[in-house]
Amino acid sequence: MQGVWTPDQVRSAEHRLFARVPEPTVMRRAAFAVAVQCARLLTERTGGVAGRRVALLVGAGNNGGDALWAGAFLRRRGAGVTAVLLAPDKAHEAGLEGLRRAGGRAVPAEGANADTAGIGSEAADALERADLVVDGIVGLAARGPLRPVAAELVRRVTVPLVSVDLPSGVDPMTGSVEGPAVSADLTVTFGGLKPCHVLGAGAVRSGEVVVAGVGITEELPEPEFALLDAVEVGEGWPIPGPEDDKYSTGVVGVAAGSATYPGAAVLATGAAVRATAGMVRYAGPAADEVRSAWPEVVATGSVGDAGRVQAWSVGPGIGTGSSGRDVLRFVLESGRPVCADADSITLFAEDDTMWDARDPDAPLVLTPHAGEFARLAGEGPGADRVAAARGIATSCNAFLLLKGNTTVIAAPDGRVLVNDARQAWSATAGSGDVLTGLIGALLAAGVEPLLACGYATHVHSLAAELAAHGKTGDGGRSEAGAPIGASALLAAVPAAVRAVRDTALRTAAPRAAAS
Numbered sequence: 047m048q049g050v051w052t053p054d055q056v057r058s059a060e061h062r063l064f065a066r067v068p069e070p071t072v073m074r075r076a077a078f079a080v081a082v083q084c085a086r087l088l089t090e091r092t093g094g095v096a097g098r099r100v101a102l103l104v105g106a107g108n109n110g111g112d113a114l115w116a117g118a119f120l121r122r123r124g125a126g127v128t129a130v131l132l133a134p135d136k137a138h139e140a141g142l143e144g145l146r147r148a149g150g151r152a153v154p155a156e157g158a159n160a161d162t163a164g165i166g167s168e169a170a171d172a173l174e175r176a177d178l179v180v181d182g183i184v185g186l187a188a189r190g191p192l193r194p195v196a197a198e199l200v201r202r203v204t205v206p207l208v209s210v211d212l213p214s215g216v217d218p219m220t221g222s223v224e225g226p227a228v229s230a231d232l233t234v235t236f237g238g239l240k241p242c243h244v245l246g247a248g249a250v251r252s253g254e255v256v257v258a259g260v261g262i263t264e265e266l267p268e269p270e271f272a273l274l275d276a277v278e279v280g281e282g283w284p285i286p287g288p289e290d291d292k293y294s295t296g297v298v299g300v301a302a303g304s305a306t307y308p309g310a311a312v313l314a315t316g317a318a319v320r321a322t323a324g325m326v327r328y329a330g331p332a333a334d335e336v337r338s339a340w341p342e343v344v345a346t347g348s349v350g351d352a353g354r355v356q357a358w359s360v361g362p363g364i365g366t367g368s369s370g371r372d373v374l375r376f377v378l379e380s381g382r383p384v385c386a387d388a389d390s391i392t393l394f395a396e397d398d399t400m401w402d403a404r405d406p407d408a409p410l411v412l413t414p415h416a417g418e419f420a421r422l423a424g425e426g427p428g429a430d431r432v433a434a435a436r437g438i439a440t441s442c443n444a445f446l447l448l449k450g451n452t453t454v455i456a457a458p459d460g461r462v463l464v465n466d467a468r469q470a471w472s473a474t475a476g477s478g479d480v481l482t483g484l485i486g487a488l489l490a491a492g493v494e495p496l497l498a499c500g501y502a503t504h505v506h507s508l509a510a511e512l513a514a515h516g517k518t519g520d521g522g523r524s525e526a527g528a529p530i531g532a533s534a535l536l537a538a539v540p541a542a543v544r545a546v547r548d549t550a551l552r553t554a555a556p557r558a559a560a561s
């Protein structure tokens with residue numbers, strides 16, 4: 047798992063490090079890492095470093111200090127470096143001195159001969175001629191969007207941009223963007239990932255993220271939350287072994303759909319079929335449609351007739367009337383792990399007694415989108431989606447999966463996983479039904495609920511990406527991609543599972559050879 051740490055955790059780790067290593071040494075290590083990445087980008091985009099022009103956007107704090115020292119390193123490799131100072135009186139003194147000693151120069155952002163936007167002519171010129179821009183405007187201490195002069199400078203950038211620590215203007219803790227902010231091609235951060243690199247708009251604005259340890263990593267506590275990588279998903283995805291049969295790999299029950307919404311039943315059940323090897327039972331009014339789409343499914347008209355299952359997926363298309371309520375109550379009373387989505391969430395929100403129907407020891411997974419979350423919580427998730435998901439998971443004693451481009455999954459004990467989709471092809475009607483089926487199947491296979499949600503979400507977003515790009519093994523590959531429907535996403539689930547399992551296999555082989 048890749049950990050993510052809050053700005054406060056990183057600051058305390060920094061202070062512990064400063065007890066052993068002088069602060070200027072740490073700053074120069076950080077700046078060197080920035081310079082290395084700038085040189086790489088310059089070489090990729092322009093063929094070299096010497097003779098290229100770099101503009102540094104320098105704010106009042108240590109983030110600007112990092113940029114200034116990085117500029118000094120780049121100057122020594124032959125680049126022409128100009129620092130544009132947003133607060134000339136407060137610019138990091140040692141960094142400024144270092145840059146000047148290396149032959150770089152510094153100009154004020156709002157200097158002489160300012161243009162109508164208030165930008166001095168030397169600053170405007172430096173930006174116009176730059177091959178690369180370094181954003182050292184603000185780092186961990188950032189509050190709110192870019193101020194007007196910084197925003198104007200950033201607006202003028204047309205060349206690759208490297209952010210120091212985080213893209214300025216993005217909230218470090220939540221990744222939210224409330225006004226002008228930097229969009230980086232590359233962000234070099236220190237010690238470990240911070241929330242803004244993986245959450246919401248910040249994830250997009252960060253571009254490629256490179257973590258430089260600089261000694262801080264060793265001082266970090268347990269991370270605030272974590273991301274699963276493809277290797278972990280591939281290793282953990284349940285597959286049948288030699289001793290297995292259709293029952294031992296987990297029987298999942300799907301209670302979804304209605305006469306009005308048979309599609310929800312077909313999608314959720316199909317996802318369960320495609321996710322694991324065990325048996326899938328369907329119970330509900332869309333039994334005929336499910337049977338004809340998925341002949342391998344054992345389908346009945348009501349949950350009472352469904353037979354034994356190891357876990358339930360319930361909710362999509364069941365409605366919020368009395369029959370939906372009875373279905374939800376039945377599966378909750380079964381004492382099995384339950385993934386409750388869509389209408390089930392509304393039923394929980396509208397009927398407090400529903401909580402009493404569940405066995406508190408049986409895991410309950412709730413998978414709301416923002417609107418359903420608001421129904422459940424009484425208010426929307428707001429900017430801090432991790433805190434919002436964690437709050438409801440704890441108060442409801444449930445696993446809470448908050449959907450979106452960044453999906454946040456919180457366990458009742460406070461653990462949190464985040465999945466950054468890095469694309470939005472799954473923003474299509476019915477794709478949530480597919481996710482419900484995947485989670486139910488993994489719960490039935492005995493995967494721990496937080497991981498079941500993490501694996502399912504990872505495979506779901508990968509399936510959307512593969513389907514949109516025609517990378518499912520049936521030709522029509524495309525780099526640009528094209529919109530897909532939930533059926534195409536569902537059809538791509540096996541390709542996504544194969545992809546993560548292959549990644550895990552490729553990683554395991556060299557490890558085995560080395561040991």
Ligand SMILES: NC(=O)C1=CN([C@@H]2O[C@H](COP(=O)(O)OP(=O)(O)OC[C@H]3O[C@@H](n4cnc5c(N)ncnc54)[C@H](O)[C@@H]3O)[C@@H](O)[C@H]2O)[C@@H](O)CC1
Binds near residue numbers: 072112184
């Ligand atoms: N102390 C060190 O030696 C190290 C510092 N590091 C760097 O130091 C940074 C943190 O430095 P600082 O604590 O000095 O703070 P910043 O450099 O993040 O902030 C500088 C100033 O900008 C102001 N500011 C806040 N929001 C703003 C906005 N929206 N627009 C413009 N200005 C705004 C803040 O009030 C603060 O005074 C990290 O992000 C990292 O880049 C790291 O290199 C690790 C080592």
Ligand SMILES: Nc1ncnc2c1ncn2[C@@H]1O[C@H](COP(=O)(O)OP(=O)(O)O)[C@@H](O)[C@H]1O
Binds near residue numbers: 472474
């Ligand atoms: N902009 C987006 N980018 C990436 N994934 C998204 C985006 N919007 C929605 N999704 C994902 O698509 C699925 C939609 O689920 P849901 O809102 O329940 O839709 P439906 O009820 O139509 O099936 C969720 O897994 C969600 O995380």
Ligand SMILES: [K+]
Binds near residue numbers: 183184185212214
């Ligand atoms: K920055």
